[in-house]
Amino acid sequence: MVTKIDLCSMALLKLGESPIQSFSDDSASAKLSRTLFDVVIDTLISSYPWRFATCDMELIKNTDGDFIIPSNVLRIIKSRGKILGNKISAIGDKTTIAALVRTSPEYFPSYFVSLAATRLAMEFCMPLIGDSSIYRMLVALYETELQSAKFIDSTSCTSESISNFSLLNVRY
DSSP states (O other): OOOHHHHHHHHHHHTTOOOOSOTTOSSHHHHHHHHHHHHHHHHHHHTTTOGGGEEEEEEEOOTTSOEEOOTTEEEEEEESSEEETTEEEOSSSEEEEEEEEOOOGGGOOHHHHHHHHHHHHHHHHHHHTOOHHHHHHHHHHHHHHHHHHHHHHHHSSOOOOOOSOHHHHHHO
């Protein structure tokens, strides 16, 4: 099980820095970790429809006649209504959305753990060590890991079979 501290420590190790024990440490690494972690990870999760962070939700209309988007939703992938800020305007008393949700690191698959650590290392690089050549190396590593993670994520589950599709039925 991976924690926020583990991910930040992995990122720091990629930079040749010492790992942190807590976000409350007084070190520059700990301060940077606690400042950037949530924003960097939320951005990374919302950048692609990762299977582990995708969730279908049924929303119920509130007293104002709108559907309130839950606070753990980072990005809505599919909605039957019009999204306006943190609300959805749709017909009916219920609506369903597919969304990317904030996910705890303990639920990250291994391919995403590595990607997240590299992304954090990129964000930590210039403020901590200020070496642009290491930063460029981390960017190249991140791009490679991102492509690999997207491939693994997209092939980790088989698609549902198509049933009762007229073009297939005609063919057979």
